[in-house]
Amino acid sequence: MIALKEDVPGYAAQFERRMSAGEPAWLRELRAGAMRSFSTLGFPTTHHEDWKYTNVSPVATTPFGEGPAAWPAAAPPAGPAAWPVNARLVFVNGHLSRELSAVRGLPAGVAVQSLAEAVRNGSTVLESHLGRHAGYSEQAFVALNTALAVDGAVVTIDSGVVLEQPVVLVYLTSPAGGPAASYPRTLVLAGRESRASVVEIYSGPDDSAYFTNAVTELVVREGAAVDHYRVQLEGRQAYHVATVQGVQDRAGILASHNFSFGAALARHDINSVLDAEGAECSLNGLYLAGGSQHVDNHTLLDHAKPNCASRELYKGILGGHGTGVFNGKIVVRQDAQKTNAIQSNKNLLLSRDAVINTKPQLEIFADDVRCTHGATVGQLDREALFYLRSRGIPVRDSRDLLTRAFAAELLDAIRWQPLRETLETELHRRLSQMVEAAAK
Secondary structure: OOOOOOOOOOHHHHHHHHHOOOOOHHHHHHHHHHHHHHHHHOOOOOOOHHHOOOOOHHHHHOOOEOOOOOOOOOOOOOHHHHOOOOEEEEEEOOEEOOOOOEEOOOOOOEEEEEHHHHHHOOOHHHHHHOOOOOOOOOOHHHHHHHHHOOOEEEEEEOOOOEOOOOEEEEEEOOOOOOOEEEOOEEEEEEOOOOEEEEEEEEEOOOOOOEEEEEEEEEEEOOOOEEEEEEEEEOOOOOEEEEEEEEEEOOOOEEEEEEEEOOOOEEEEEEEEEEOOOOOEEEEEEEEEEOOOOEEEEEEEEEEOOOOOEEEEEEEEEEOOOOEEEEEEEEEEOOOOOOOEEEEEEEEEEOOOOOEEEEEEEEEEOOOOOEEEEEEEEEOOOHHHHHHHHHOOOOHHHHHHHHHHHHHHHHHOOOOOHHHHHHHHHHHHHHHHHHHHHHHO
């Protein structure tokens, strides 16, 4: 029995249930090691530098239970959970829903399965990669996910395979009798010279508090290219904490697109290690915070080898009493000569009470590099607003047009039309609410 540092009922019992689930020895050892780390670390506080502006005490003090493993039959989910794609896995409260999922017509060399199924089938990929990239020794939420994850998605693409349609992974929280927690786990392994897109979507009810703690590991082999889309549309009372860890081989290309529109409190750690020459990484992010929402984005690009390139653009739109955090770090190690890295964070404040704390960072230990970084914080351009109003466009519509134009650059980067249209609609709905509130 592992003694927990945090005096929160439920975690120890959940851990014991995981350990008694008849899993292989390597997974039991992984879970036990992660739980030991969590018992030592405890939940982070605002005294931790990386959590200085984000208070997770509501998560730490709420006794989250486990939600039902099925979606209510009377109210089937729509939207992404019903998209007609060849590979769609839908999870309800952390459990695979076979009724809502569909995997068919995939090309040879592509496997899309649930984590629980992969464990039962004795997948060798899991033992080699699960928990090996997203470290849990210093990250409490990664440790908690590793110890308690019930299910998730495992996507493997063999060498040379091109996947035309994206793999869609939908993680839903259904209405439950009390606060519920889920621990989605995703592993994507893109083989040499392969091409694939993976879409993760998180959503849940507006009228109940719940906690989603998600971890994704992305392994991009030599010459492979992966587009990874992460869409957070959680309910207004939800808590969402997520870690994405990429590892890129020689000439491996990773494009990460992170959209955060929902949740009362959201924290995203998006990281990648450029671990061989010629690797390229793009980090794109768009985040909204209205009302009393709080959204925190921490990114880390680790240039470990020479001749690699990275581009990062994160934009935030904040209104009401919304608060935001952006902490982006680019590390260029001593041997990573010829690094080319650009980082930018731009923020638009729609109210006087909105707050953004932004901190772009460069840590450079090489001398032959080209790196830039910067951040901007501002309001809508008054001249542009006046121009639109002088053409007869009402003030509310003018503000809406300019705000949507600010976000358009990141939406235009989405290659898959159904996802782009869904996000455009959702963005328009939420921005209309924020602009209307700002005009009052």
